[in-house]
Amino acid sequence: MSRSVRLWLFLSAGAVIAVAFAAACTGLPHFGTPVHPYGDRAVAAALSRRTANTVSSVNFDLRAFDTLGEESILFGAVLGATLLLRLARDERKEWPEAERVLPSTRLFGALLLPVTLLTGVYIVAHGQLTPGGGFQGGVVLATGLHLAYVAADYRVLKQVRPLAVLDVADAVAAGAFTALGVAGLVVAGAFLANFLPLGTFDRLSSAGLVPVLNAAVGVEVGSGVIVLLAHFLDQAVEITGGGPARTRFDPPEPE
Amino acid sequence: MNLLPFLAAAWILLVGLYGLVTSRNLVHAVGCLAVAQSSTYVLLLAVGYRRGATAPVFADLPVGSPVVDPVVQALALTDVVVGAAVTALLLALVIQLQKRHGTVDPQNLTELRG
Numbered sequence: 001m002s003r004s005v006r007l008w009l010f011l012s013a014g015a016v017i018a019v020a021f022a023a024a025c026t027g028l029p030h031f032g033t034p035v036h037p038y039g040d041r042a043v044a045a046a047l048s049r050r051t052a053n054t055v056s057s058v059n060f061d062l063r064a065f066d067t068l069g070e071e072s073i074l075f076g077a078v079l080g081a082t083l084l085l086r087l088a089r090d091e092r093k094e095w096p097e098a099e100r101v102l103p104s105t106r107l108f109g110a111l112l113l114p115v116t117l118l119t120g121v122y123i124v125a126h127g128q129l130t131p132g133g134g135f136q137g138g139v140v141l142a143t144g145l146h147l148a149y150v151a152a153d154y155r156v157l158k159q160v161r162p163l164a165v166l167d168v169a170d171a172v173a174a175g176a177f178t179a180l181g182v183a184g185l186v187v188a189g190a191f192l193a194n195f196l197p198l199g200t201f202d203r204l205s206s207a208g209l210v211p212v213l214n215a216a217v218g219v220e221v222g223s224g225v226i227v228l229l230a231h232f233l234d235q236a237v238e239i240t241g242g243g244p245a246r247t248r249f250d251p252p253e254p255e
Numbered sequence: 256m257n258l259l260p261f262l263a264a265a266w267i268l269l270v271g272l273y274g275l276v277t278s279r280n281l282v283h284a285v286g287c288l289a290v291a292q293s294s295t296y297v298l299l300l301a302v303g304y305r306r307g308a309t310a311p312v313f314a315d316l317p318v319g320s321p322v323v324d325p326v327v328q329a330l331a332l333t334d335v336v337v338g339a340a341v342t343a344l345l346l347a348l349v350i351q352l353q354k355r356h357g358t359v360d361p362q363n364l365t366e367l368r369g
């Protein structure tokens with residue numbers, strides 16, 4: 001299909017989508033409307049389960065089974081990327097060169113690395129109380145670790161990043177979510193049902209199973225993102241040989 | 256303007272699809288897919304918005320105050336995570352394509368190879 005035919009096909013299809021979407025929007029409840037039956041029920045349910053952060057309650061209590069599917073997708077993606085980006089037969093790894101870094105940059109990184117990791121742990125641990133939780137905190141933990149790469153170099157990152165441990169942690173945390181669900185089935189009679197004491201509202205120990213599931217997801221997301229980034233960085237920094245000589249993504253030549 | 260937030264979502268979707276259709280670089284196409292997907296975040300958050308309400312977190316909020324819809328916020332969170340996972344997988348595929356076929360232009364990927 002030639003370029004112009006494809007463009008015209010898209011423009012006509014896009015016009016149909018635009019008109020149908022706009023027409024459908026006129027049938028929606030108005031923007032900012034006060035009536036939210038699902039939201040009201042979710043808030044009531046979260047408060048009755050002594051969870052201050054309703055979004056966490058929806059994710060890890062009311063719709064925990066959906067979250068199991070979601071983190072399975074994440075686990076599958078990490079597994080798939082690991083398989084796709086493994087070392088091919090005609091490739092080899094090279095130990096990267098040490099890079100010169102300004103002492104002030106190095107100091108700044110060394111000071112901020114523990115602060116960032118602590119922030120990540122805080123966000124995971126307070127998921128049932130404040131905005132945050134396993135997914136967000138896990139990403140903060142994973143990206144925080146890469147301060148070692150930004151503020152020092154790749155060799156330092158490799159030293160602070162135990163990849164074999166993280167691979168296992170990713171799988172164990174993904175399995176822990178299911179194990180907690182089965183524990184709920186055994187103790188409370190339903191998959192992923194809450195079987196822990198609910199605790200006091202607005203305390204760190206509140207919300208029963210929510211903080212535990214939060215922690216499992218936090219470990220899974222954190223280690224998963226680090227493993228993912230590790231494979232992508234390996235491609236850019238370490239792996240040489242294989243394929244044609246072009247190594248960068250060249251922009252296409254204009255027609 | 257009651258429709259504007261919903262129409263903004265439609266606009267982002269169409270812009271992302273336009274980029275996807277006209278793209279000559281698969282890395283660019285993956286980026287466009289992410290743009291098209293981000294329209295769903297806008298749509299979800301627009302659906303859940305409630306005038307004069309605040310975030311659905313009751314840690315320092317009196318119980319009973321109006322909050323925006325937490326269900327769509329949780330859906331948007333799911334959306335973000337799945338989107339990031341799919342983007343990572345697609346980029347890994349693009350890297351392998353570049354290595355095995357030497358091109359990231361979908362127009363040049365016509366032949367099948369074992």
